[in-house]
Amino acid sequence: MTVTYTITVLLDVNSMQDVDDRAESRSYIIADHDSGRAIIIDAILDNVERDITILKELNLNLMYALETHIHADHITGASLIKDRTGARIIYGGGAEGTVTGVDAFLADGQELHFGKTVLRALATPGHTAGCTSYLLPGAVFTGDALFIRGNGRTDLQGGSSEHLFDSVRTKLFGCPDDTVVYPGHDYHGRISSTIGEEKRFNDRLNLSIDKPTFIAIMNKRRSPPPAQMDVAIPANMRAGRLPELASGR
Numbered sequence: 001m002t003v004t005y006t007i008t009v010l011l012d013v014n015s016m017q018d019v020d021d022r023a024e025s026r027s028y029i030i031a032d033h034d035s036g037r038a039i040i041i042d043a044i045l046d047n048v049e050r051d052i053t054i055l056k057e058l059n060l061n062l063m064y065a066l067e068t069h070i071h072a073d074h075i076t077g078a079s080l081i082k083d084r085t086g087a088r089i090i091y092g093g094g095a096e097g098t099v100t101g102v103d104a105f106l107a108d109g110q111e112l113h114f115g116k117t118v119l120r121a122l123a124t125p126g127h128t129a130g131c132t133s134y135l136l137p138g139a140v141f142t143g144d145a146l147f148i149r150g151n152g153r154t155d156l157q158g159g160s161s162e163h164l165f166d167s168v169r170t171k172l173f174g175c176p177d178d179t180v181v182y183p184g185h186d187y188h189g190r191i192s193s194t195i196g197e198e199k200r201f202n203d204r205l206n207l208s209i210d211k212p213t214f215i216a217i218m219n220k221r222r223s224p225p226p227a228q229m230d231v232a233i234p235a236n237m238r239a240g241r242l243p244e245l246a247s248g249r
């Protein structure tokens, strides 16, 4: 396997996120080596200027702003990034019909090419009904489907513990064991894991746990909703386009 890209891992400095949320959101810039073409996954509105500075410094041509799902804890930067760079906004096929302002939806198995690098969409519903992970050779961006040693909540936005179990076990655990996992959040200061590690050590989804046990564990969890959910979800259903921006264009 020839790796044709470089990943820049970006931590969140989003002011919407209070400390109690401990959301620790992650964004990723992935740059194709030869062409300088790039994508960003799960950009955050508050961090757009920083992200654009990086793109300029590295002389990257941002082709696509991808979202793994409709986030409840922060506002996506996808629309502002599109305005600033001309990048096209891409969501997974599961979000079609739920989110507006999107240039293309990638159905399960569909590919996106930027330079020599090829990304493939993996439909991984369960955290939300429309969650999608993005697979590169050697790396997978799992959004809130699979975390390092954990997984996203399943009690909001059409979530389903049964669907999440199937998504992780069949889709994500179907990737080679040495595939590096880059999650949408991490609450313990970790950057990455591997599929093989998660098969062994994931708290709730390791291979020794069956579906009824997983569902029972998830049913017992009680987490408060994200603090800014009522602001974030409506904005994210417009791909992060705020009302005042929408009317001005």
Ligand code: FE
Pocket (backbone or CB within 6 Å): 069, 070, 071, 072, 073, 127, 144, 152
């Ligand atoms: Fe989420």
